[in-house]
Amino acid sequence: MLKMTPLNQTHRDMNAKMVDFGGWDMPLHYGSQLDEHHKVRQDAGMFDVSHMLPVDIKGDNVRSFLRQLVANNVDKLTLPGKALYSCMLTPQGGIIDDLIIYFLSETWFRIVVNAGTADKDVAWMLKQRDALAPNLEITPRRDLAMIAVQGPNARAKVWQVISGSQAATEELKLFQSTVVNQYFIARTGYTGEDGFEIILPAADAPSFWKALHAVYVAPAGLGARDTLRLEAGMNLYGQDMDETKNPLESGLAWTVDLKSERDFIGKQALLDTAVTQQLVGLVLIDRGVLRSHQQVVGQHDGVEYQGEITSGGFSPTMNQSIALARLPVQIAVGDEVNVIVHDKKLRAKVVKYPFVRNGKALV
Amino acid sequence: MSVPTNLKYSKSHEWVRPEADGTVTVGITHHAQELLGDMVFVELPEVGRKLKQKEECAVAESVKAAADVYSPISGEVIVVNSPLADEPGKINEDAFSAWLFKLKPSNASELDGLLDAAAYTELVENEDH
Numbered sequence: 448m449l450k451m452t453p454l455n456q457t458h459r460d461m462n463a464k465m466v467d468f469g470g471w472d473m474p475l476h477y478g479s480q481l482d483e484h485h486k487v488r489q490d491a492g493m494f495d496v497s498h499m500l501p502v503d504i505k506g507d508n509v510r511s512f513l514r515q516l517v518a519n520n521v522d523k524l525t526l527p528g529k530a531l532y533s534c535m536l537t538p539q540g541g542i543i544d545d546l547i548i549y550f551l552s553e554t555w556f557r558i559v560v561n562a563g564t565a566d567k568d569v570a571w572m573l574k575q576r577d578a579l580a581p582n583l584e585i586t587p588r589r590d591l592a593m594i595a596v597q598g599p600n601a602r603a604k605v606w607q608v609i610s611g612s613q614a615a616t617e618e619l620k621l622f623q624s625t626v627v628n629q630y631f632i633a634r635t636g637y638t639g640e641d642g643f644e645i646i647l648p649a650a651d652a653p654s655f656w657k658a659l660h661a662v663y664v665a666p667a668g669l670g671a672r673d674t675l676r677l678e679a680g681m682n683l684y685g686q687d688m689d690e691t692k693n694p695l696e697s698g699l700a701w702t703v704d705l706k707s708e709r710d711f712i713g714k715q716a717l718l719d720t721a722v723t724q725q726l727v728g729l730v731l732i733d734r735g736v737l738r739s740h741q742q743v744v745g746q747h748d749g750v751e752y753q754g755e756i757t758s759g760g761f762s763p764t765m766n767q768s769i770a771l772a773r774l775p776v777q778i779a780v781g782d783e784v785n786v787i788v789h790d791k792k793l794r795a796k797v798v799k800y801p802f803v804r805n806g807k808a809l810v
Numbered sequence: 811m812s813v814p815t816n817l818k819y820s821k822s823h824e825w826v827r828p829e830a831d832g833t834v835t836v837g838i839t840h841h842a843q844e845l846l847g848d849m850v851f852v853e854l855p856e857v858g859r860k861l862k863q864k865e866e867c868a869v870a871e872s873v874k875a876a877a878d879v880y881s882p883i884s885g886e887v888i889v890v891n892s893p894l895a896d897e898p899g900k901i902n903e904d905a906f907s908a909w910l911f912k913l914k915p916s917n918a919s920e921l922d923g924l925l926d927a928a929a930y931t932e933l934v935e936n937e938d939h
Contacts, residue, residue, distance in 0.1 A: 479848055
């Protein structure tokens with residue numbers, strides 16, 4: 448039996464093509480994935496991301512627990528409502544999940560984790576809680592729904608729908624959040640566009656979705672979500688990283704705080720590891736489409752090397768194929784590599800990612 | 811969308827239109843494009859290539875996946891629909907006009923082994939359930 452979000456029937460009523468996404472019955476698209484992608488880049492689209500899980504951590508000194516639990520430093524969170532992107536690591540430095548932590552108060556932090564890893568994440572958090580801070584209360588919030596509204600006009604459309612929200616959220620900077628009535632509104636997203644991610648009671652989700660649709664926010668499925676996040680150069684858990692990879696070889700060194708005295712789970716392993724691989728961006732020069740798991744080959748200083756595409760696809764904004772690939776650290780921006788596609792070797796160029804931000808191609 | 815009755819079909823979702831001059835035109839079906847989603851790339855066979863029936867001869871790639879196209883019958887490729895390479899979305903708009911290539915059959919009797927519209931419709935319906 449597939450798991451369903453509170454919007455399942457709403458998606459079906461809008462003729463979504465539904466697919467099994469890691470055990471969840473989710474919309475892939477509502478007609479055209481490409482149209483949905485462009486709508487988000489040029490206007491506003493909305494995604495049901497209720498399969499992701501908010502986890503509330505409450506009690507005395509939550510911050511001290513989180514200092515040990517995650518690789519980024521929660522001491523960067525000084526203003527209530529501020530959000531932080533981080534990895535949660537195994538003692539070996541492998542990535543258990545990537546997540547966003549919201550600082551609501553010193554006694555209440557909220558963590559949003561991926562759908563596919565939610566059960567193991569919560570189990571890990573509870574285990575660490577029992578060892579480090581047994582008095583904290585950890586509550587998975589399956590009673591909540593989450594809707595991402597993304598695009599250059601996304602915020603203005605949300606303001607039309609939630610009364611009083613403009614005054615409350617207009618001054619929010621990126622990675623800040625606030626609460627307006629039953630809506631938890633964060634200026635975050637997974638598309639490279641402006642917009643909000645909104646957490647609300649499950650029962651209110653269908654009417655909120657329909658109200659957004661009425662002001663011409665386009666429903667967008669997981670297909671567009673994937674091409675948008677790839678263009679935005681954002682990692683997908685399970686594809687670009689997992690427990691066998693650490694953040695330093697996954698393009699996420701910027702999310703790891705190794706400078707402060709603070710100890711955290713996985714820190715020693717990261718300090719002891721020689722980093723030999725990196726994530727790079729690729730743009731295909733020849734005609735074709737890059738896909739995950741294709742092999743990358745090349746020569747560096749006369750030595751053959753191999754790598755692999757972790758996420759690949761067609762970029763609707765750039766009208767060519769792009770990818771994230773894991774390659775040896777010696778490979779640099781501007782290098783040319785070969786990708787084995789079917790029985791051919793196609794040429795691709797190593798580029799700095801993100802590929803697209805705020806509607807514009809950067810490479 | 812209805813399945814045109816003037817065409818023949820392969821089990822691998824190619825359509826075939828026998829022309830008056832003895833050649834045949836080949837494309838992929840509406841059902842095939844529906845399964846694949848928005849098309850983003852098409853690789854066509856080289857003109858002059860001699861194909862055996864069921865041989866891989868083209869690639870149709872969508873946002874979602876790459877699909878091999880198989881030659882429905884044996885023959886020589888005499889012309890390909892080159893403009894389609896720049897506008898693969900034409901396949902989504904109308905799969906039965908967005909042809910891929912034309913063949914000069916080397917064994918026209920193979921056409922008799924293909925499905926007619928009714929048989930192909932049944933095949934698709936059985937797939938769906």
